[in-house]
Amino acid sequence: MNTAIDTARLSPPPRQSLVKLLAWGVIFATLAWSWSGAEIRPMALITDGANMGTFLADFFPPNFHDWRYYLEEMVITLHIAIWGTALAIVCAIPFGLLCAENVAPAWINQPVRRLMDSCRAINEMVFAMLFVVAVGLGPFAGVLALFVHTTGILAKLFSEAVEAIDPRPVEGIRATGANLLEEIVYGIIPQVMPLWISYSLYRFESNVRSATVVGMVGAGGIGVVLWEIIRGFYFAETCAVMLIIIATVSIIDIVSSRLRKLFI
């Protein structure tokens, strides 16, 4: 009798197994359904293998002849990322607070959230193309593109941090007769500061990466260089630029993640 009960317990209840099986079924069905739409042709990798080998060989050795020019443009890319992020942080603070349920009433936070959603929904490349038309070719268009997109992202992250605070210190401040702004400055900001700094640094990292591509639509920086040399089939130079980008992004990532650890 006892052994019969024990063997029944050894495997999970049939209901759980069925759900698991169904989940796997759904995953495979989705992958199969997307196969033809994405024109997946694994054989092409083998049949065109020789062509790809030749193509890859063109990249090496990298040509660093114009490295001063590449480095200058890389620094401009950093400048774009710095200003795009800085402006975004400044705007994300009020917007983030207005998005938070525990700060603003629903009739304010809902419209502001939708506004931030739309900033976030559209990729910075699209914004870059629009701003190139509006303010002309060059880094400023890139700054504006990163600024709008990052504001949307940071406002959401900031507001989530605000919604997770401990309400009791805020009540302590309120009990002294403080007004809403004072409650925010003394009760909320000190609590969310570590998270806000961490999110801002993380977005700066991502913006350095994004700033390298917004240039491709003419919004300044290393992206412009990259786009020109790829179109001109200068693959050795392309390789050099890509190596510079990888080095820069890696350095920024390492430094920023070290900094972020200090604040958490």
Next chain:
Amino acid sequence: MTKAAKVMVPAIKVTRLHKTFNCCKALDGVSLDINPGEMVALIGASGSGKSTLLRHVAGLAVGDSSTQGGSIEVMGRPIQACGRLATDIRATRARIGFVFQQFNLVGRLPVMTNVLTGALGRLPLWRSLTGLFPLEDRERALEALTRVGIHETAWQRASTLSGGQQQRAAIARTLVQRAEIILADEPIASLDPESSRRVMETLATINAEDKTTVVVCLHQVDFAIRYCPRTIALKKGQIVFDGPSAELTPSALRDLYGAEADELSAPIQGSASFITDTALAVAG
């Protein structure tokens, strides 16, 4: 009520206050008067409505709107009436110091800044938002910290202090506020006996020296008897006793609370070391 009390404006006047949470009544027609300079204990078992009452007096919660006339006045100024907060609530709140069970300090700010927030109610916005507190307020904050005995912690983060120190910092905040009334909501419920005694001692000193009205919510009757001349006892949202604390003998408590009386007087019988502690303190 004494003759003098009739001509004085009461420090706190609560009239027929009702509060309903979902289904249950937390406050059921509470009316009371507290005179300036009194030190009053508010006792009752968990869920009797004493904390709820205190939060209503500070305007941190609003009473039911359906009942007519439920109102609270502090120093003759309205706090709330018929479930609506007064429009000048912030100005009145600045005159009321509130001490919370969980201290409600901002853990990442220095003790000094936490104590200085007591001045926010009277500072112009440009000063409070930039954190440029006037010298006078900073002197007052340090003086307040010295008075409650934790001035050496002034520039530490509040979160690094012990519970008892945090609660004394919270009391220092009400001193910087120049509060005319201190409402303390279970100020010693999260503290050890020695810290509890020091916190109650501090509140009693402020009451005696500054003539500040103090209303303190307590769980243990022995503290009420020791520090507060007057006690108001609540049971299921109603006042069941209002008079001299000395009248609260164990048998009187049993009459009021029945089986719940044990919960209120437990520390007296429960902790022998506590009795010696307080006995020594009193003797010393």
